[in-house]
Amino acid sequence: MNLVIEKPYLPSQRYKRAVTYLLVFLLVVVGLCGYFGFDPRLFITDFHYLAELMGEMTPPNFEVLWRKEKVFSSILQTISMAFLGTLIGGTLAMGLAFLAAGNTSPHPAVRAVVRTGLSIERGIPNLVIILVFLIAVGLGPFAGMLSLVVGTVGVFGKLFADAIEGTDGDPAEAVYAVGATKWQVIQFGIIPQVLPSFIANLFYAFDINLRAAIGLGVFGGAGIGYEIHMAMKLTRYQDGLALIFFTIVLISLFEKVSDYLRRQAIGQDVLK
Amino acid sequence: MDYARYQRKKTIRKIWVVAGLGFAAYWAAVSCKVDFSALRRGLPKGIEFLGFMFPPDLAALAELVNPALETVLLAFLATVFGAILSFFFALAAASNVSPPWLRNASRFLLATERSLPEIILLLLLISALGLGPFPGVIAMSIGCIGMLGRLFGDAIEEINPATLESIQSVGANRWQVIRYGVVPQVLPSLIINTIFRFEVNIRLSVLLGAVGAGGIGYELFYAFRLLEYQRATSAILVILALVFLSEKLSGLLRKKVAPEIKLR
Amino acid sequence: MIEARNITKSTKEGVPILKGISFKVEKGEFVGILGPSGAGKTLTMRCLNGLTQPTTGEVVFTDHRNHAINLTRSQGKELRRARQQIGVIFQGFNLVKRLSAIDNVLIGQLGNINWLRSLFYGFTDREALLALETLEKVKVAHLAHRTVGSLSGGEMQRVAIARAMYQQPAIMLADEPIANLDPSNARKIMQLLKPLAEEMPIIGVFHQPEIITEFCTRIIAIKDGRVVRDGGNGLTRAEMLDIYGAEWSEMEAHRPRETPPTENPLHQAPSAPGRGLRPLPA
Numbered sequence: 001m002n003l004v005i006e007k008p009y010l011p012s013q014r015y016k017r018a019v020t021y022l023l024v025f026l027l028v029v030v031g032l033c034g035y036f037g038f039d040p041r042l043f044i045t046d047f048h049y050l051a052e053l054m055g056e057m058t059p060p061n062f063e064v065l066w067r068k069e070k071v072f073s074s075i076l077q078t079i080s081m082a083f084l085g086t087l088i089g090g091t092l093a094m095g096l097a098f099l100a101a102g103n104t105s106p107h108p109a110v111r112a113v114v115r116t117g118l119s120i121e122r123g124i125p126n127l128v129i130i131l132v133f134l135i136a137v138g139l140g141p142f143a144g145m146l147s148l149v150v151g152t153v154g155v156f157g158k159l160f161a162d163a164i165e166g167t168d169g170d171p172a173e174a175v176y177a178v179g180a181t182k183w184q185v186i187q188f189g190i191i192p193q194v195l196p197s198f199i200a201n202l203f204y205a206f207d208i209n210l211r212a213a214i215g216l217g218v219f220g221g222a223g224i225g226y227e228i229h230m231a232m233k234l235t236r237y238q239d240g241l242a243l244i245f246f247t248i249v250l251i252s253l254f255e256k257v258s259d260y261l262r263r264q265a266i267g268q269d270v271l272k
Numbered sequence: 273m274d275y276a277r278y279q280r281k282k283t284i285r286k287i288w289v290v291a292g293l294g295f296a297a298y299w300a301a302v303s304c305k306v307d308f309s310a311l312r313r314g315l316p317k318g319i320e321f322l323g324f325m326f327p328p329d330l331a332a333l334a335e336l337v338n339p340a341l342e343t344v345l346l347a348f349l350a351t352v353f354g355a356i357l358s359f360f361f362a363l364a365a366a367s368n369v370s371p372p373w374l375r376n377a378s379r380f381l382l383a384t385e386r387s388l389p390e391i392i393l394l395l396l397l398i399s400a401l402g403l404g405p406f407p408g409v410i411a412m413s414i415g416c417i418g419m420l421g422r423l424f425g426d427a428i429e430e431i432n433p434a435t436l437e438s439i440q441s442v443g444a445n446r447w448q449v450i451r452y453g454v455v456p457q458v459l460p461s462l463i464i465n466t467i468f469r470f471e472v473n474i475r476l477s478v479l480l481g482a483v484g485a486g487g488i489g490y491e492l493f494y495a496f497r498l499l500e501y502q503r504a505t506s507a508i509l510v511i512l513a514l515v516f517l518s519e520k521l522s523g524l525l526r527k528k529v530a531p532e533i534k535l536r
Numbered sequence: 537m538i539e540a541r542n543i544t545k546s547t548k549e550g551v552p553i554l555k556g557i558s559f560k561v562e563k564g565e566f567v568g569i570l571g572p573s574g575a576g577k578t579l580t581m582r583c584l585n586g587l588t589q590p591t592t593g594e595v596v597f598t599d600h601r602n603h604a605i606n607l608t609r610s611q612g613k614e615l616r617r618a619r620q621q622i623g624v625i626f627q628g629f630n631l632v633k634r635l636s637a638i639d640n641v642l643i644g645q646l647g648n649i650n651w652l653r654s655l656f657y658g659f660t661d662r663e664a665l666l667a668l669e670t671l672e673k674v675k676v677a678h679l680a681h682r683t684v685g686s687l688s689g690g691e692m693q694r695v696a697i698a699r700a701m702y703q704q705p706a707i708m709l710a711d712e713p714i715a716n717l718d719p720s721n722a723r724k725i726m727q728l729l730k731p732l733a734e735e736m737p738i739i740g741v742f743h744q745p746e747i748i749t750e751f752c753t754r755i756i757a758i759k760d761g762r763v764v765r766d767g768g769n770g771l772t773r774a775e776m777l778d779i780y781g782a783e784w785s786e787m788e789a790h791r792p793r794e795t796p797p798t799e800n801p802l803h804q805a806p807s808a809p810g811r812g813l814r815p816l817p818a
Contacts, residue, residue, distance in 0.1 A: 003668045009638070009681055011659040018656055029352055032345050036405050043410070046401055053400040073303070080300030087297055123515050125478045127489060128508050131496050136318035137311055141304040146311075215391040218483065228392055232399045240399075244392060251387035438630035441585055442703055443620030443647025451655050452643050456634045 053237065060245055061238035064231075071227055071243070075250070077141045078223035081216075082209040084145050089152025089209075090202045096153065097160030103172070104164055104186055115161070121154035126212065130219050141222035148209050148216070156205055160198060167193045199265050203258040210254055214247060224250075321501070328509055329502035336491060340510050342405070343487035344518075347473035350409045354416020354473075355466040361417055362424030363450065368433045382425070385418030394480050408485025412473050419472075423465050427458045463529050467522045474518045478511055488514070537562055537737050538622075538707050543583050543593035543608075544761075545576075553579055554590065555761035561707070561754075566733035568752035569741045572780050576761045577741045581711045583607075584739065585622045586615050597622065600706050620647030623700030623736075627712035629692040633685035637676065637695045640684055641667040644702035670698045674728055690721035697728060708732065710740035714747070726751050745776055 007013055033039065065071055096114055098104045105111035129150050133143040172189030180188065217225025224247055231240035364370050364378035390411050397407035436453045444452065481489025488511055495504035538561050545554040554576045561567055569577050582588035583595055586607040594608040597618055605618045623644075631640045642659050644667075649659070671677040674694040679687060684695060693713060700708055710729070714722035722744070729738060730751055742748050748755055749771055757765035757779045764779060 003665065003672055003677060005638075005661070005664055005668055005680075009664075010661050011642075011657065011664045012661050015656060015658055022656075029349070032349055036342070036345065036349075038349065038406055038409060042406060046406075049400045050397075053396070076303045080303040083300045084297060084304055084306070087293065123512050124508070125475055125489075125511050125515065127479050127482055127492065128511070131493075131504075132318060132321070135321050136314035137307070138314070142306055142310065145304050145306070211389045214389045215479065218391055218395070225389075225391065229395055232395050235399075237399070240396075244388070244396070247389075247392065248384055248387045252383065255387070432628075432630070434626065434628055434630045435632060437587060438624065438626055439632070439643055439646070441587060441619055441622070441624045442644050442699070443616040443618070444643070445616060445651055448646045448651055448654055452635070452639075452646065453632055456632055459634070 057237040057241040059238065060241035061236075062242045062245075064239040064242050065246060071224075074217075074223050074227050075246070078213045078217060078225065079210070079250075079254075081141050081145045081148060081213040081223060082206060085148025085152055085209045085213070086202060086206045089149040090156060090198075090205060092149070093153045093157040093160055094198060096157045097164055098186065100157060100161035101164035103167070103169070104190060115158075118154055118157045118161075121150060122158065124154075126151060126216065127219070130216050134220060139221040141217075141220065144213060144216040144220040144222055147220075148212060151212065152205055152209060156201060159201060160194070163194045163197050163201075164190060200262055203262040203265075206258055207251075207255055210251060324501040325505040327502065328505035329500070330506065332503045332506045333510070336488060336507055336510050339481075339486070339488045339491045340514060343477045343481060343489065344474065344514065346405055346408055346481075346485065346487055347412070347470060347477045347518075350412030350416060350477070351466060351470045351473050353409065354413040354469070355420055355462070357413065358417040358420035358424055359462070361421035362428055363454070365421060365425035366428035368429060368431060368436060369450065369454065378421075379425070382418055382421045385414055386422070388414075388418075390415040390476055390480065391483060394483055394485065398484050403484040403486075405486050408477065408480045408487075411480060411485075412476055415476070416469055416473070420465055420469055424458065424462060427461045428454055431457050460529060464526050467525050467529075471518050471522045474514055478514075537598050538584060538739075539596045540580070540584065541594050541596065543580070543590040543595065545579055545583065545588065545590050553761050554583070556593070557758065557761070557763055558593075559756055559763060559766055561737045561739055563737055564734060564753075565737045566730065566751060566753045567737070567739045567756060568748035568754070569739065569756045569758060570743065570745070570748060570779065571758035571764075575758045577758055578711055580758065581624075581709055581739070581741060584709055585619055585624055586610075597707070600704075616647050620703060621706045623703045623705035623708040625693070625696050625700050625708070625710040625713045627715045629689070629696045629716075631684045631692055631696055631699070634683060636681045637671060637684055637687070637698075638664065638667050638680040640695055641670055641698045641702045644699040647703075667698075667702055670702045671695070673701065674698045689717055690724065693717060693721075693725055694728070697725070701732070706736060708736055708738045710738060712741050712743065715743060722747065745771055 096118065099106070099110050100114040100118060102108075102111060105114075126147065129147040130143060133146045137143050137146065167190055171193065172185050175185045175189035213223060214225040217223030217227075218229045220226070224243060228240055228243045228247070231237070231243060361378055361382060364374050365382060367375050370378070393414055394407055394411040397411055401407045401410075431454060435457075436449055439449045439453045477485065477487060478489035478492070481487035481491075482493035484490070488507055492504055492507040492511065495501070495507055540557055540559055542556045542558050543554055544552060544556050546552045557576070557580055559567075569580070571577050579588060583590045584607075586595070590608060594606055597605050597607055599605060599618065599621045605614065607615065607618055610618060632643070635643075642663065645659075645663060646654055668677055668680055671680055671694075674697050676691055676694045676698070679691060679695075684692060687695065693716075697713075708729075713729075714725050717725065726747060729740070732738060733753070740752075742752075749769055752769060754768055755765065755771060756763060757775075759779055765775065
């Protein structure tokens with residue numbers, strides 16, 4: 001019995017192929033770096049700038065947290081932006097989700113319109129939304145909050161609609177069978193099935209929005225993001241580091257809290 | 273506990289939750305300076321403003337091609353660097369490959385990276401390195417490491433340690449165990465998550481561009497600043513096209529590479 | 537060839553599991569290890585190729601070139617070189633499921649090739665052909681390029697044996713290699729191992745006494761971390777009862793018999809009058 005290995009499986013061929021792929025890939029990356037004037041070696045040669053900055057930032061000036069009253073209120077602003085954005089956006093998303101889900105929508109045309117609207121909304125970058133709201137209501141946390149609402153509706157509206165469409169049809173049919181109206185079917189047949197996942201996803205949305213609120217603050221002139229931006233701009237680096245530390249602590253803390261609350265609210269982890 | 277009492281308790285709990293939410297929402301609204309009259313006055317302004325934005329400045333489209341490409345390449349480079357680095361972080365963060373002290377250290381680092389928004393990182397890096405794509409790529413790469421590192425780490429931890437041990441038992445060293453035991457097992461999930469992260473990075477690089485990393489985000493931001501709203505509309509159209517294309521591309525690649533793996 | 541010298545092993549809490557195990561296995565032997573569950577069989581096997589370090593005692597392994605290597609004291613490169621010459625087959629097969637069968641076999645030589653080259657899959661064509669021949673020896677050459685995850689248990693265990701054979705080991709260890717297989721596959725795997733025992737000593741842990749008595753040349757029984765029997769083939773019922781204690785009767789009950797009893801009364805021969813159907817009078 002003579003055994004042969006077909007050509008594509010021969011190790012020498014595979015070796016050649018792997019090396020070729022690797023070389024092409026490296027060439028692309030190197031070419032792109034060259035095109036940008038982006039030299040990865042800069043990371044080593046320019047490292048001393050980073051080190052210098054770090055040197056200037058330490059020790060962090062934690063006093064800024066209680067010395068300046070504005071810092072405390074800006075932290076509150078960031079949190080409330082995220083909270084309201086999640087609450088209002090989540091509520092709207094739930095409402096729209098029932099219109100966008102095939103099994104609860106009043107009419108297929110409504111479903112198509114809402115779905116398209118949601119997907120367009122999702123496509124619009126955050127930056128555009130905040131810029132438009134800045135023009136409409138001026139600088140401040142309100143604009144940031146409104147753009148968080150829009151972002152939340154876009155992402156979670158679709159997620160919720162998919163959750164509703166994914167529900168088991170039998171309980172709904174059972175409710176129909178006892179002579180219920182469509183509203184009652186939604187209330188007793190569908191909402192109990194999707195509520196845990198809605199709640200879990202709202203906590204998740206809050207985590208995302210908190211981060212986004214910090215980022216939007218840089219543009220919107222509000223919240224802790226703006227404070228960090230200003231501290232860096234005015235070269236008050238020690239204040240900046242203190243604020244960054246505080247941001248990290250804040251976000252990890254809220255992650256833990258929302259984890260805890262989610263478990264309290266629904267008993268188990270149903271996040272998709 | 274009888275049913276009526278159970279119901280009553282449930283209702284009371286509901287009331288508490290709603291009251292708590294309402295209270296929090298009220299104070300949040302105060303702190304957010306929610307001003308519906310501003311919104312009422314602002315909305316016509318916004319709609320009028322939308323009028324200024326049309327028609328898009330088609331002549332500017334040609335000028336915007338280069339910044340758009342720059343944004344894509346920025347996202348690409350950041351994804352590549354981030355994915356490669358995060359694989360090593362993930363190895364350090366997986367309990368079946370690395371010792372406990374290293375695992376804890378790596379997990380802590382990854383968690384810290386994740387709780388630092390990329391835009392703050394970028395502000396830091398811009399202070400140190402100046403404006404330009406370089407700090408943008410680094411900021412996004414670090415963001416990549418935070419997210420991908422944990423996902424990869426979890427994927428590696430799902431590998432049966434007995435398999436790794438059996439490769440050890442033929443006399444392979446640590447790197448060979450990783451190459452033959454770990455890499456083939458997690459590769460599909462690595463690729464899929466990396467592709468997904470590329471999609472995220474495209475959106476992110478638009479945002480970071482506005483702060484100073486360059487690219488289409490920068491164009492958009494400055495078009496707004498200079499009140500060239502029609503040019504801004506063209507930039508928005510280009511961004512929409514980018515986001516849409518990257519979504520389609522990543523969906524396609526995902527189906528091709530590993531149709532059986534679900535995105536987490 | 538391989539010798540365990542009074543090895544003991546305790547858990548972290550200090551509970552002894554192995555309480556002094558000694559034996560020596562020479563060329564040409566096919567050793568079957570048996571004993572009740574929790575007796576320390578698997579731990580003994582792990583000590584034999586250095587995956588677990590014994591608390592006291594030592595394992596000495598003599599390789600192809602008659603170098604004696606103390607597995608207990610060696611580390612790093614020396615330990616890896618020794619492991620290269622010890623083939624191991626596991627109960628759970630422990631193959632890399634997303635790699636093809638032939639790649640899994642090639643893994644057997646990882647200890648011998650330059651590790652930097654191995655990172656780029658740098659095997660030679662000759663090595664691959666050799667691996668294919670090894671697969672042919674265990675009769676799964678036609679599955680060489682299939683992903684291992686898509687194979688059946690019996691096929692996977694054959695690939696695992698091929699991987700161990702491809703190491704060209706000086707000794708083969710098999711930790712319950714047939715425990716996850718159905719009886720007919722188990723027998724086939726044993727028939728593959730039997731001729732191998734003439735080239736290299738095989739030490740295997742088995743649970744089926746009838747398999748051990750059929751294939752092995754020597755039987756070692758471990759109970760409570762000690763060797764309670766070490767000798768040639770031929771186990772009496774009394775001995776089994778002594779080794780397994782209460783577990784024995786349970787094993788008796790679950791042992792597959794040569795002719796399975798028919799459950800359906802309609803298929804039973806109507807021997808006793810009044811039971812079942814009586815043949816019609818002619």
